[in-house]
Amino acid sequence: MFTYPVRISLRDGDAAGVLFFGRYFALAHDAYETFLDSHGLNIGHLIRTTGYLIPVVHAESDYRRPLFVGERALIRLRVVELRSRTFTIDYEFLNAGGHLACRLRTVHCAVNTQTRRAVALPNDVLTALRAELEPKNKG
Amino acid sequence: MFTYPVRISLRDGDAAGVLFFGRYFALAHDAYETFLDSHGLNIGHLIRTTGYLIPVVHAESDYRRPLFVGERALIRLRVVELRSRTFTIDYEFLNAGGHLACRLRTVHCAVNTQTRRAVALPNDVLTALRAELEPKNKG
Amino acid sequence: MFTYPVRISLRDGDAAGVLFFGRYFALAHDAYETFLDSHGLNIGHLIRTTGYLIPVVHAESDYRRPLFVGERALIRLRVVELRSRTFTIDYEFLNAGGHLACRLRTVHCAVNTQTRRAVALPNDVLTALRAELEPKNKG
Amino acid sequence: MFTYPVRISLRDGDAAGVLFFGRYFALAHDAYETFLDSHGLNIGHLIRTTGYLIPVVHAESDYRRPLFVGERALIRLRVVELRSRTFTIDYEFLNAGGHLACRLRTVHCAVNTQTRRAVALPNDVLTALRAELEPKNKG
Numbered sequence: 101m102f103t104y105p106v107r108i109s110l111r112d113g114d115a116a117g118v119l120f121f122g123r124y125f126a127l128a129h130d131a132y133e134t135f136l137d138s139h140g141l142n143i144g145h146l147i148r149t150t151g152y153l154i155p156v157v158h159a160e161s162d163y164r165r166p167l168f169v170g171e172r173a174l175i176r177l178r179v180v181e182l183r184s185r186t187f188t189i190d191y192e193f194l195n196a197g198g199h200l201a202c203r204l205r206t207v208h209c210a211v212n213t214q215t216r217r218a219v220a221l222p223n224d225v226l227t228a229l230r231a232e233l234e235p236k237n238k239g
Numbered sequence: 240m241f242t243y244p245v246r247i248s249l250r251d252g253d254a255a256g257v258l259f260f261g262r263y264f265a266l267a268h269d270a271y272e273t274f275l276d277s278h279g280l281n282i283g284h285l286i287r288t289t290g291y292l293i294p295v296v297h298a299e300s301d302y303r304r305p306l307f308v309g310e311r312a313l314i315r316l317r318v319v320e321l322r323s324r325t326f327t328i329d330y331e332f333l334n335a336g337g338h339l340a341c342r343l344r345t346v347h348c349a350v351n352t353q354t355r356r357a358v359a360l361p362n363d364v365l366t367a368l369r370a371e372l373e374p375k376n377k378g
Numbered sequence: 379m380f381t382y383p384v385r386i387s388l389r390d391g392d393a394a395g396v397l398f399f400g401r402y403f404a405l406a407h408d409a410y411e412t413f414l415d416s417h418g419l420n421i422g423h424l425i426r427t428t429g430y431l432i433p434v435v436h437a438e439s440d441y442r443r444p445l446f447v448g449e450r451a452l453i454r455l456r457v458v459e460l461r462s463r464t465f466t467i468d469y470e471f472l473n474a475g476g477h478l479a480c481r482l483r484t485v486h487c488a489v490n491t492q493t494r495r496a497v498a499l500p501n502d503v504l505t506a507l508r509a510e511l512e513p514k515n516k517g
Numbered sequence: 518m519f520t521y522p523v524r525i526s527l528r529d530g531d532a533a534g535v536l537f538f539g540r541y542f543a544l545a546h547d548a549y550e551t552f553l554d555s556h557g558l559n560i561g562h563l564i565r566t567t568g569y570l571i572p573v574v575h576a577e578s579d580y581r582r583p584l585f586v587g588e589r590a591l592i593r594l595r596v597v598e599l600r601s602r603t604f605t606i607d608y609e610f611l612n613a614g615g616h617l618a619c620r621l622r623t624v625h626c627a628v629n630t631q632t633r634r635a636v637a638l639p640n641d642v643l644t645a646l647r648a649e650l651e652p653k654n655k656g
Contacts (some may be wrong), residue, residue, distance in 0.1 A: 109550055110392050110560055111543040115286045115447040117393040117565060121295040125261030126528040131546025132528055143527055144587025147254045148534060158259040160299035169393040246409055249421055250404040253527050253588040254534040256426060263396060265389040272387055282388055283448025308532040309422025395565045399573040400542030407539060425532045434538040438577035
């Protein structure tokens, strides 16, 4: 399971002193980008040069406990579904005490950069995702 | 129905030139705060002085079309469910051509600021939400 | 003088309940983009299609009074210097009471999108800026 | 000298594929918060419990080279001035090749949380800053 440590910084907190609900998605995407990096896929390079994008088509989150500004938390990332044209990533945010703070999910597809039409997932993306796909979902 | 015009600014776009998926939640919350303003409820005042908070406990979004940096879009906000302890807001993002770009939902509860325990929705919040509650959900 | 009204939203505040110091630059740039819009220059279109960019090469700000989450403020924008290759924009943030909250400045140049080398300011940018250049600076 | 590695994430880039100019201030503040952490000062704790804040009163930046989305960079932080009521931090952003991308500065003071009036820098802040103050500035 891929893990990504985060520190809740002042810029991501809100006036109640906790991580702003919308910023969980940004931090989850930071974790996802770093996961791609670890498989040799750089999101910036991908956007600039490959001719395809892998946008988010669905996102959702359930908040259980606040994360406070200054707190150190952990994001656990799992590839939970991988199809020919879409894939699903689940994220768990654990607070400094190891308790679940948030469950979050993103569903992605691949599109041609110019036409924005759906295309099959590129091979390098498939390879990276397969390496992390949970065994129970591998068929 | 409450509507909120937005312009997709450079700071909210990403390297693909479109609104970053996580920022839809921030813009939806901007619309929601302005909706509360229109009913005399200022979120900053609420956080600083009332002793309760109304955090988001669930959020989700479905993306249909990208919104481009520099594009002018419209957010339509509807109160779709109102219970004694929770409420649900739906948002539709329409692009410059009037086509649906994104559907988004936030579910909120009320908590005591100090204890963070759930409390009944305060009366002023109930009054504001009831005024905008869709008729089909009122009885 | 170009003016741009803003509402300090929850997402831009910090744990002290006030606009995060770094976000003044984002709001100033929102004002600047809207100023360009008013002269027919769309920043998204410019980045995607023109072959040049007009990045910020210097920025600075002096903070006098905090702006509170939920507060409505005003940004006043002035073109204070216009040269063949650079221009300078000054911004004043006024709080809800009309008092000065922040002075901010951005200095821009033009670069070729591919090479990132400095180029002369394009004519459409020059025309827009000249229209707003303060008389005392018009020589 | 305190160093802080950063990865330019998608959420911090702009439509030109580079770090948005205003976000350098956010990343610099992330570095500063982590520097304070390393001296036992947690900014969240400080805001919530100590009765004082250490806001930024001046900030400035000079941009030399863009930082690209996906790029790994380094921030070097130095305490360059320490007075009884203010202090100054300088930041250098180095790109993946080790070249200077940006110089940035923040000047801070201390204020009473309630009155927002200037107060002397608290002892724990002074101690942390002195430990990192450059020798040439130590008198």
